Amino acid sequence: MTPEIGHFALILAFALSLAQAPALLIGARAQDARFAAFGQRAAILIFGLVAVSFFSLMHAYAISDFSVSNVFENSHTAKPFIYKLTGTWANHEGSMLLWALILTLFSGVLAAQGRAAPRDLLLLTLGVQALIVSAFLAFILFTSNPFLRLFPAPLDGTGLNPLLQDPGLAIHPPFLYLGYVGFSIPFSFAVAALIRGKADTVWARLVRPWALIAWVFLTIGIALGSWWAYYELGWGGWWAWDPVENASLMPWLAGTALIHSVRVVERRDAMKGWAVLLAITAFSLSLVGTFLVRSGVITSVHAFAVDPTRGVFILMILMAAIGGSLSLFALRANSLSATGAFAAVSREGALVVNNVLMLVACAVVFVGTFYPLFIDVLSSEKISVGAPYFNFIFAPLASVTLILAAVGTLLAWKKADLGASVKKLWPAAAAALVMAIIVAVIADRARISGAFAMGLVVWLAGGAMIDIAGRINLFRAPFSQSLARAKGLPGAAWGAAIAHCGIALFAVGAASMSLWKTEVVQLMAEGDRAEIAGYSVTLQSVERISGPNYEAERATFLATKNDQRVMLAGERRFYPVRGMETSEAAIRARGMNDLYISFGANKSGNGWPVRLFFNSLVGFLWLGAAVTAFGGLVAFGDRGRKPAKLRDRKPAPAAVEAAPA
Structure with missing residues (x-):
């Protein structure tokens, strides 16, 4: 009976989402408080229904109910109990149900905690989110139903892929999905901003924590996946430029650019078009990754779907979401006028260059991942694009980005003196040079490339530390005053410095594994x-x-x-x-x-x-990833100064205030 409860709850959630989306859009357009209140309450109720559905499936796995086809195909009575539970999402149908659970969780949290947002922005964002929820619930119900029954019920199941019976891969998908799906909220905010024709500092302040937490979860998910590949597959490596790995890297790169751009909108009311475009890009690449894994176009331990119907359905979702949002951006981008002008040599200018490099890196990974698939479709010829292509192009891009990152952190907003900023980096340059000389002397091979790589990571970490030292007047004021300034320093500044140091640590491990293994x-x-x-x-x-x-x-x-x-x-x-x-x-x-x-x-x-x-130094890979994610969490905890527009906004109508908190 439990599977029927789960299936019925999923149907109710889908029906409610179909009513929720137009109600929210009408509520925003007509300023109707009744429609608005219904839409907000529906978001929370839909999450509850999907949670009932998900835990109904998990219960079927826990008791080994082999009358459920999904349990029969992915479980066995001899399997350890913990892997019976994690088997809930270690298959196509269950993983998509987990995706829907996280998607509705974020929508519910936004509905419950979004009162500080302007009413029309909140309702439009929730309306876009409801459309996404409807699409994925339809996908599950019509092509990937996890509650199909078998009659008569088999006595035992066919078991779970042994590679998935591992702690690392058991917790890897939830973190990865929290990252993928987390970018749906910035995406919905971006579409809402385009509809309104307005993306201001209030909008940026609302988007930034969602972008940061999605980025943090995606960072952890990617790190867990590489850790599992390292110790479980027995090949001695951690990253193979596999299409599924690339599918997670692309939204991470776009998300990294997004969190920098949103900060500029929040601080300087500039780069609005960049922020909106990157919010669309980050979630679009998450959907591309979903299509890649769930469509059956590749074969991988991560790729569950083999039914082309599912691939076509996901492709339709992808085309609607990406095509619709980019078309809207093309039509409405001119309405996102910026009030904060800046010179080419400024922190904003450095971030523009950062965005360009990140998007070029995304394009490099995208081409290398999908080009073999395009060739296969067009000519049935099987080709592969391997590590040499990615290393040859991606590594120089990453190097340039890291070099500029250290400079960019020291540039002033609006207009900067490049010479003065570079002079501040002399301690980092000296330390990088010393490190490069040491590596060149003691390295038994790859002396030049190794010296450059190790010098580069010292340069990046040194730049982050010099930035913090300058902010707190270290060595230029009494230590007590520097300590007091450090305590008062915004979490965003600390988070950025910590994250940059984490990336430097990660680069140590990546370079060492490449050069000295x-x-x-x-x-x-x-x-x-x-x-x-x-x-x-x-x-x-x-x-x-x-x-x-x-x-x-x-x-x-x-x-x-x-x-x-x-x-x-x-x-x-x-x-x-x-x-x-x-x-x-x-x-x-x-x-x-x-x-x-x-x-x-x-x-x-x-x-x-x-x-x-x-x-050599492989531990720096996961230490660096952990430090980077921690930096994101520190920045996430910084809510910043509330903009005047948000402080002075009039309360929402009583009917909206009555929505559950």
Whole structure:
């Protein structure tokens, strides 16, 4: 009975969303408080109904109700209970229901907490959001129903893809979706601004926290995905420029540009067109990523859909959302007149350059991801675009962006003295030069590129620290005064500095993995030894073990370096229900460096193929991602100074005030 409750709740949510969208748009246009109140209450009620639907599906997974087709296809009685629950979204239908849950959650929060917004802006934004909700609920109900029944009910299920039975990938999709879907709110605000013909400092102040929290969640989601790929797939890497990875990177790049642009609108009432366009772009790229994964055009552990009907439906949503919003932008962009003028050499000018570089980087990733698909459609010829293309073009763009970022943080608003700003960076330049010389001397290979990369990250982090030091008058005033200024510094300033330092830390790990990773491949029998990066690694034993729903070979390695001995264990697991194998790498983390070992099957009977990696400074990848996300959270906590237009706005009509808070 529970699946029927979930299905019925989903139908009610869809019907209510169809009524909600026109009610909100009428309420905004006709200034009708009754329609407005209904639309706001409906947003909260729709979230409640979708939550009932989602947890009904989760309950079916928890009790292994194999009469539900979705549970039968993605679960098994022998599967650990935690993966029964996370299996709710580890499939196409369930993942889209999770998408709808997060989408309606954000709409409900906006409806409940949006009283500070001008009434027409709030209602138009909620109306656009309701249209998006309607489209995705229709997609679920008509093409991806998670509650279809099987009769008679099977005795057991077919199990879950073993690669998805992992803590990292269990929590990765919710964070990724919080980022993807979070950009729907800035998108809806952007469309509402175009309809109103007005995007001012009030609009920017409302958009900024939504853009920031979506960016933070997407940062965490991408980091979790790369961490899982690193330790679970046994290939010794963290990023392969896979189409699904690229699908998450593109909205992150656009979102990074968006949060900078919205800040300019909020502070200077400038770059309004940029902010609106980037809000549209960030969510549009999220939808493109959804189409890429859910349409069946690629095959990946992340890609669930194979039914072309679903791909066509998502393509229609994508065309309506992107085509409609960009058409509206083309028609109404001239109405977003800016009052804040600025010179080319200014912080605003630097951010314009930043936006251009970010969009060019998006275009590079987009072309590399979709070009093989276009060729396949047009000529049925299979081609691939791999890491060399992306590294050759993307790396220089990223380098230029990081160089300019350190300069841009020190430029004044409106008009700046470039020479004076650059002079302030001499400590960062000196530290970068020292670091480059050190790396060039001690590096055993990639001396020039390594020296440039390490110098660049010191330059970026140094620029962020010099900016903060200048703001608090460090070394130019008594320490007590600097401390007091530091306490009073806006969270946005601290958040930007922390995020820039986080990106610098991340760049250390990315550069090191690219330039100084060491690999040894060797066929090893028990007792054999391999040498890598000063480690002597001996294969001690290989034994067969049994897990809750798998059989495995466990290899035990003894690693010795400088008279220190450590035991490592890796596994090759076989899941009988799915007939699939996975690998569990043996990883010895010491500081920021990893000794990484994976092994294959002993098909010849002469030994196991063992791949050993020494990954220098790899820990900086995830430390940097964590620091970057933390910087975003610090900036999110800064609500800034309330604009006069918002402070002096008259209260909304009583009927709207009666909406649930």
